[in-house]
Amino acid sequence: MITYDKVFIGGTWTEPSNPELLDILSPHDESLVGRAAQARPADVDRAVAVARAAFDEGTWPNTPPAERIAVVRRLNSLREARAEEIAAVITAENGSAGWFTRAGQPSLTRQAGAYLKAAEDLAWEETLTPTDPAATVRSVVRREAIGVVAAVIPWNSPFSASLAKIVPALPAGDTVVLKVSPENSLSMGLLAELLAECGLPAGTISVLPADRETSEHLVSHLDVDKVAFTGSTGAGRRIASIAGQQLKRVSLELGGKSAAVVLPDADLARFTAGLAFSCLLNNGEACIAQTRILAPRSRYEEVVAAVQQGVESLKVGDPRDPDTFIGPMVRRDQQQRVRDYIETGIKEGARLVTGGPQVPAGLERGHYVTPTVFADVDNSMRIAQEEIFGPVLVVIAYDDEDDAVRIANDSEYGLSGGVWSADEQHALAVARRIRIRTGTGTVTVNGAPIGFDGPFGGFKAGGLGREYGFAGLDTYLEYKTVTI
Template sequence: MITYDGLFIGGTWAEPSDPNLLDILSPHDESLVGRAAQARPADVDRAVAAARAAFDAGTWPNMPPAERIAVLRRLNALREARAEHIAAVITAENGSAGWFTRAGQPSLSRQAAAYLKAAEDLAWEETLAPTDPAATVRSLVRREPIGVVAAVIPWNSPFSAALAKIIPALLAGNTVVLKVSPENSLSMGLLADLLAECGLPAGTISVLPADRETSEHLVSHPGVDKIAFTGSTGAGRRIASIAGQQLKRVSLELGGKSAAIVLPDADLAKFTAGLAFSCLLNNGEACIAQTRILAPRSRYEEVVGAVKQVVETLKVGDPQDPDTFVGPMIRRDQQQRVRDYIETGIKEGARLVTGGPQVPAGLERGYYVTPTVFADVDNAMRIAQEEIFGPVLVVIAYEDEDDAVRIANDSEYGLSGGVWSADEEHALAVARRIRTGTVTINGAPVGFDGPFGGFKASGIGREYGFAGLNTYLEYKTVTL
């Protein structure tokens, strides 16, 4: 069992204001995995004060970028050395299947590498040549840190979400208070241990597991200059309103209800081979999951049958088992929420192809949901419009290509999506018409050099690479 009885505040482990520890239970069998201290508003005040002092009077913001890059490179190396242990802890506390948490470790290295390259290539200060040759004024443009960043992340993929924010924020010269979900207290404790080793100056970063009320205290804090949030669209709207009232910089990576368009010429074998990874990764608890499958009317039953076959072959069970593809939901209330959506789909008149609201046989203990597929779904149904965040897929028929694009865009969200076709150029033409931040062609994985983020209710701003680094910078112009 893992225990973290302190809070990581300003780079050191400190005594929490509340001595009571939270029990972290396994989503698989509800056994005790560990205990951890939880932050309260008084702890947030201490963390923001440390970050404020480190930014206003410390060395980090004024350190040469090459030195900051070296520190973050050490952080990545430390994480790589403990990758197996980190993956195991996330699986234990989150219920994410072991294959997913292990496969995610090299992705974290690629994510970090893209940020580090962006920082190395960035012109931190440059003189612009005047457009008018006769001008006597030159403009010196500097890229400077914003200040104290409140980074707030969800529970579904903790290391990825955390590093997507703290690496660019720190590379830019900001100081950071990272607020993590209580469910991730153990893995984020491991992250804090790495941050303590990598060579950051005192006060530069804090890691606080805390509830929603304490999170609101952090994002509302007058000592915070920027909010970086990943989570639900509802919470994002609340954070955006706080940021607007206080004129804080804000970036939001929110929910999704992404569509996978199967064009008439698509190779169905290739589509089904990539289906689970595109649509059901991380137990369906993924904002980028392509949970709306759009199939041509001419091949509709063929696609429905292929999806059914794939979903029924996925092993559901103990996330520690190497053969398991779908593990449990994170909490009992999330399990019930997904089961309620399945009941809603039945009541709405969708055809239940496989699965259902019943708990998988033999998995009554823990927070399991039976992977479910609905057919004959109208895009106006709740199961097609609302983010379920579980292993539930809907298959929607379309008449022609224009109809497919219309249905894909008929959503308040715009985070991800996919197009499947034997003709990659044709698929690309369709992808250009989809109003979403990321589109994959034939199941290609998302890279980390290009921007990642959403249109519409899926967020504001971008992460990864240069665009993600730029989110944490202010521009200053000095005229000479």
């Protein structure tokens, strides 16, 4: 069992303002996995104060960019050395299947590498060539750190979400207060250990597991200059409101109800093989999961049968078992929420193809949901419009390509999506039609994984701003123009 009885403030393990420890229970069988201290507003105040002092004193923001990048590379190397341990802890506390937490470790290396290459290639200061040859004034453009960043992340993929914010913020020269979910107190304790080793100056970063009330105290803090948030759309709206009132920088990576458009010429065997990873990754608790499957009427029942076969082939059970693909929901209330949505789908008149609201046999003790597929779904139904965040898929029929694009675009969200076709160029053309203003920010073709060099993020209720690569790094920088 793992115990963290202190909170990590400014690089030092510190006595919490409230000594009571939170029990971290296994979503698989509700056994005790560990205990951890939880931050309260007084701890947030201390963390922000040391971050503010560290930034204003200039030790970290005035460190040469190459040295800041080297520290973050050291952090990534330390993480790689403990990758198996990290994966096991996330599986224990979150219920994420072991295949997912292990596969995520090399992805983190690629994610960090894209950010760091962008930082290495960045012109931190450049003199612009005047557009008027006769001009006597020259402009020098500097890219400088924003200041104190409040990074707030959800529970479903803690290392990916936290490093997506830490890795660009630190090379930019910002100081960071990372607020993590109570469910992830153990894995984020491991992250704090790595941060303590990598060579950051005192005050540069804090890691605070805390509840929503404490999170709001952080994002409302007047000494915070930017909020970087990943989580629900409802919480994102609240944070955007607070940031707007204070005119502080904000970036939001929010929810999704992504569409997988199966074109008439799609290879269904290939689609079925990719379905698990595109539609049901991380037990379905993933904002990018393509949970709306759009199928042509000419092949509708064939697609429904393929989805049913693919879902029923996946093993549900102990997330530590290497054969398990789908583990439990993170909490009991999340399990009930998903089961309620399944009941809603039945009441709405959708056809239950497989699964249902019943708990899988033999898995009554944990927070398990039976993977479920609905057919004959209208895109106006709640199960087609609302983010369920569990292993529930809906199959929606379309008449022609125009209709498919219309349905894909008909969503409050705009985070992710996919197109499946035997003709890659045709799939790319359809992906382009899932439009920027009414569509989605990230589209994959034939199940390709999301890359880290290009920008990632959503439109509409899917978010505000971008992560990964140069676009992600840029959200942690301010531009200053000096004229001479």
